[in-house]
Amino acid sequence: MKIGVISDTHGDYKSWIKAWNFLKDSDIILHAGDVLYHGPRNPIPEGYDPKKLAVAINACPVPLLIAEGNCDAYVDQMMLEVPIQTPYVFAFIEGKRFMINHGHSISEEDIHKLIMKYKLDYFITGHTHIPLIKKIENCVVINPGSTSLSKREDKINSVGFIEVESGSAHIIDLETGVVI
Structure with a gap:
């Protein structure tokens, strides 16, 4: 099973199309939040078109699980047919335990506690716009970065993938398709 991991789309339809080429x-796709709105602290993305992005997400043939981010609001849910779930989404997929949380109001210590309490195999987060894969205990923690508003010095926008059978996880540069 191949699981797409995405976060921080921030209303950028053009970057969703780039991401979709990989996803x-x-x-299934796991989205760690900040779906339609760019947020007042962020610049407006070049491809900012939240209406078009909402239409694309609603038409997405791949099932999506979305955790609520700090820029997600009730009005965003009115545009989406896919539920933006509470800050924590728990899923059991192919015998593996997943938790998705945007990451804006949780500490590393609290992530560790959740990993232990729920015996998680994967913890998906976002918010920082910086891609990351690391292990905490037996859990793989993945932040796929942002599809449109990278905060990396090289400004690489990215998505992540998990191959459940092999246990591999990686992050891909949306422009080049290179694993970063």
């Missing part, structure tokens, strides 16, 4: 072969 379309996924069996």
